[in-house]
Amino acid sequence: YTWRFALEEIQGSVQDAYAQEFKRRVEERSQGRVEVQVYPYGALGTSAQLTELVQNQAIQFAFASPGHLGAVIPEVQVFSLHFIFSDNNAVNKSVLANSQAINQLLAQAYAEKNLELLSIVPEGWMVWTGDRALNTPEAFKDFKIRTMTSPLLVEAYRAYGANPTPMPYSEVYSGLQLKQIDGQVNPIFAIEEMSFYEVQSHMTFARQAQFVTSLVANKTFFDGLPEDLQKIVKQVRTELVDHIYDVQHDFNQSRLQKIKENSDIKMVELTEAEREAFRKASLDVRQTYVEQAGQRGQEVLNTLLAEIKAAETKAAA
Ligand code: 6CS
The missing domain is CATH 3.40.190.170 (Bacterial extracellular solute-binding protein, family 7)
Structure with a gap:
């Protein structure tokens, strides 16, 4: 299998870090059956266009940020509201990973657009x-x-x-x-x-507000996968919750220093x-x-x- 995975961000970004780790773990565990190709922002189009490509199954995976996806799934704009999240970011992380609002209600709204909602990923304060x-x-x-x-x-x-x-x-x-x-x-x-x-x-x-993105797959594609591959994807997205939280924390801290040094x-x-x-x-x-x-x-x-x-x-x- 070749799985195409498109990013709304450039190389070196939080989404890129996620995708590279996703690729590494999925390829290793599928023992060569799956190759993941990562397309950074600019290669395939705007966020809105990436979502369409996933819906048409031209690509299998993409990030779809609610800040853009709200034009297609209005419910997801809950993440665009201000002063919803806790000041304690560890609280936000655990809510996003375990939420009923997300795993049931929002996942259903995604499914109606032929999108499998795999994960909601926080990328730091706006x-x-x-x-x-x-x-x-x-x-x-x-x-x-x-x-x-x-x-x-x-x-x-x-x-x-x-x-x-x-x-x-x-x-x-x-x-x-x-x-x-x-x-x-x-x-x-x-x-x-x-x-x-x-x-x-x-x-x-x-x-x-937190910047939050969602990892999506084409639903028809995902439902049609052999069970073991589906399981690998689900395992990896669960493992990456902690990993990407640490990555965004590091990136946001270290780059604040860089901005201060360079301007x-x-x-x-x-x-x-x-x-x-x-x-x-x-x-x-x-x-x-x-x-x-x-x-x-x-x-x-x-x-x-x-x-x-x-x-x-x-x-x-
Ligand atoms: O502002 C935006 O449109 C973009 N910002 C980030 C951090 N990621 C993707 C999104 O499309």
């Missing part, structure tokens, strides 16, 4: 970059922020008074350089490897009071999410919030 500090919702007034292409993200930033502009990842650097946009939002490792920090003056840390970009850390102002301003967007994602979306949101709360209580005990 950080705002811009031509200004963004420590109050007022600072967002008329700020042209690039977002991923899920419709809810536009609403998430309109709630702060911003002027959101959805576009593919590949266009962000030139958009910033040509000042078609004033800023963007991504985890630190991405801000470094895509060189966004070179054309921005401020990074603002609000811990408003004089200003770092703005929000106070709890400043975060609270954003949290309040973000709450109405949950209603918009339910309008877009319907009954099942409501259920996903309620279940996920309850799961995060329960995991926080457990962690505090």
